[in-house]
Amino acid sequence: MIRDYDIIEEINDGNLFLRKISKDDAKFVFKSLNNEDLIMYLSLGPLKTLEHSKRLIKGYLKYWDNNLQFNYIIELFDDNKLKIGSVSLWNINWQHRRAQIGIWLIPSFWSKGLAEKSLNLIKNIAINHLKINRLEAYIAIENKKSISLFEKCGFNKEGILKEYLNFHGNYHDAIIMGCLKQKN
16 A cells, blocks of 8 residues: 555644654653543553553554554643643554544643644644544543533544443443544
8 A cells, every 4th residue: 555644743733732752751641641530531541650651652652653553742832841631543544544533631731722722633633644534532421521522623423332431440331423534
């Protein structure tokens, strides 16, 4: 297959940047993925050690090099450069041009429009640069804020998957949300 897509390592919308995750992000990821409010509906975390975080990022970079997954750190440039979260594309299927998408932000940055901006930036990368036709998110039914966020960014509810997610030993039904290229 001839590669007909462009891999974007950095993109911004004003003072909000997405950039390729790096080994230097290990402490940030470790600290963030040990916040109970943040990991409530994440399949990641808590991370047991900083070494665990380093191994996680090493795996992400290997997937990046093989064009299987793209993990970005979300940074906010105001007076300082602040790392505020992560957004990712994974489970990429090049034949069918689809990928899963996910995002997390440090709770102190919730409800400020930054997640919406970040999600729209990664959609831009996926649809316009990687030539992905379909993006999917699987969100716990109880996670109303995430469902609302994805709806604001053009995702539609497509169905419910019973006991699809397992967080901390508890099963949760998931809403599958999809976004198609031609609908944007």
